[in-house]
Amino acid sequence: MQNPFTIGIAKNEDFCNRRQELADLVNYAKNGQKVVLYSPRRYGKSSLVRQVLKELEKVNFLTVYVDLFSISSEQDFISTLATGILKRIGSGADPRSLGDKVKNLFGRLIPVFEVTPEGLGFSVKFDRSTKLELLLDDLMEGVYNYIKKKQLRACIALDEFQEVTELAESKKIEGILRSHIQLQKEIAYFYIGSRRRILKDIFTDKSRPFYKSAFLYTLKEIPKEDFIPHIEKRFKESSKKCPSDTAEKIYDTVRGYPYYVQKLALLTWDITQKACNNDLIDVAYKLLLKMETPGFEGIWSGLTLIQKAVLKALAKEPTASPFAKEYLERYGLTIGGVQKAIHALLSKDLIGKDTEDKYRLTDPVMGDWLRE
Ligand SMILES: Nc1ncnc2c1ncn2[C@@H]1O[C@H](COP(=O)(O)OP(=O)(O)OP(=O)(O)O)[C@@H](O)[C@H]1O
Numbered sequence: 222m223q224n225p226f227t228i229g230i231a232k233n234e235d236f237c238n239r240r241q242e243l244a245d246l247v248n249y250a251k252n253g254q255k256v257v258l259y260s261p262r263r264y265g266k267s268s269l270v271r272q273v274l275k276e277l278e279k280v281n282f283l284t285v286y287v288d289l290f291s292i293s294s295e296q297d298f299i300s301t302l303a304t305g306i307l308k309r310i311g312s313g314a315d316p317r318s319l320g321d322k323v324k325n326l327f328g329r330l331i332p333v334f335e336v337t338p339e340g341l342g343f344s345v346k347f348d349r350s351t352k353l354e355l356l357l358d359d360l361m362e363g364v365y366n367y368i369k370k371k372q373l374r375a376c377i378a379l380d381e382f383q384e385v386t387e388l389a390e391s392k393k394i395e396g397i398l399r400s401h402i403q404l405q406k407e408i409a410y411f412y413i414g415s416r417r418r419i420l421k422d423i424f425t426d427k428s429r430p431f432y433k434s435a436f437l438y439t440l441k442e443i444p445k446e447d448f449i450p451h452i453e454k455r456f457k458e459s460s461k462k463c464p465s466d467t468a469e470k471i472y473d474t475v476r477g478y479p480y481y482v483q484k485l486a487l488l489t490w491d492i493t494q495k496a497c498n499n500d501l502i503d504v505a506y507k508l509l510l511k512m513e514t515p516g517f518e519g520i521w522s523g524l525t526l527i528q529k530a531v532l533k534a535l536a537k538e539p540t541a542s543p544f545a546k547e548y549l550e551r552y553g554l555t556i557g558g559v560q561k562a563i564h565a566l567l568s569k570d571l572i573g574k575d576t577e578d579k580y581r582l583t584d585p586v587m588g589d590w591l592r593e
């Protein structure tokens with residue numbers, strides 16, 4: 222029997238709940254809104270957005286999803302976005318009529334498609350010496366004109382959008398994008414990312430083009446009431462048993478962090494013969510910690526001494542007042558050091574404020590690793 226849990230994008234029966242979020246985002250899209258969707262890493266943003274786009278396709282939206290994680294230049298950004306758009310416009314079309322369909326889509330960007338064994342492959346060509354603004358105008362106008370002409374509505378999801386800020390000409394790109402997007406009432410845009418500080422700054426910094434141009438939507442954990450029955454059901458469907466209090470322990474051990482819930486359930490399932498129990502979860506969790514350790518070590522080695530000290534203190538004792546005299550004394554810290562370190566750790570998304578306004582580690586497993 223195949224393991225019913227996944228650490229990849231949650232699709233179909235892997236996808237648990239998120240009913241409210243789905244409804245909210247579908248609704249925003251139907252109203253042509255622009256939305257910033259953010260959360261810590263591996264909370265389920267990409268899974269959710271793909272699900273939202275699927276819903277929108279059912280009501281005839283043109284949906285575009287692009288992952289900007291690996292863009293390395295301005296041209297790369299344009300080509301990734303243009304290819305994403307092209308792919309959707311061309312999907313399902315007869316290869317013989319495709320040429321006509323996309324021929325006049327853009328002025329400067331030239332659609333290229335080829336028939337491969339895996340299906341149709343899309344890309345764009347353009348003169349690399351053309352100015353960035355001309356190419357981006359061409360792209361944004363092209364897609365908008367297409368939507369208008371076909372009387373469609375559309376939703377464009379830009380995953381890992383914060384990567385744009387890494388580009389040398391990011392200010393220019395932000396400016397051009399914004400000037401088009403604000404006029405495109407028929408197109409909803411989702412800006413998705415996990416570098417929360419960087420992403421938020423794009424939309425909340427007064428001097429930036431995107432200032433106040435989108436709703437900020439935070440994705441939270443999947444509630445316990447939903448995840449527990451989901452775990453139980455997945456065990457049952459694969460001919461094993463996981464009582465609800467055991468499923469709850471899986472959830473609690475990793476504080477409901479969606480990626481870790483899946484991973485711990487996956488590892489526990491692997492070592493479960495018939496029925497899962499708490500001891501098996503403990504064994505699986507040790508294994509999980511071991512698997513995550515190289516990643517934590519990598520992060521750790523990139524921190525300054527004071528950042529390490531603050532992170533350790535927060536792992537031991539999350540607090541709403543890290544600058545309080547007793548806290549500083551308890552962990553041998555200074556107020557100036559803590560201030561700087563907290564700023565840096567927040568911007569690296571290694572810590573955040575919880576619902577009680579306490580600073581704590583974003584990653585609960587990293588917290589356990591540090592406490593060990
Ligand atoms: N609705 C869901 N139901 C069950 N599991 C989920 C759900 N959403 C996400 N997950 C699990 O959480 C993990 C992360 O999912 P996903 O890649 O969608 O998150 P992300 O926030 O886009 O991550 P990243 O920050 O790395 O881009 C995966 O293991 C996935 O299976």
Ligand SMILES: [Mg+2]
Pocket residue numbers: 266267268380
């Ligand atoms: Mg993602």
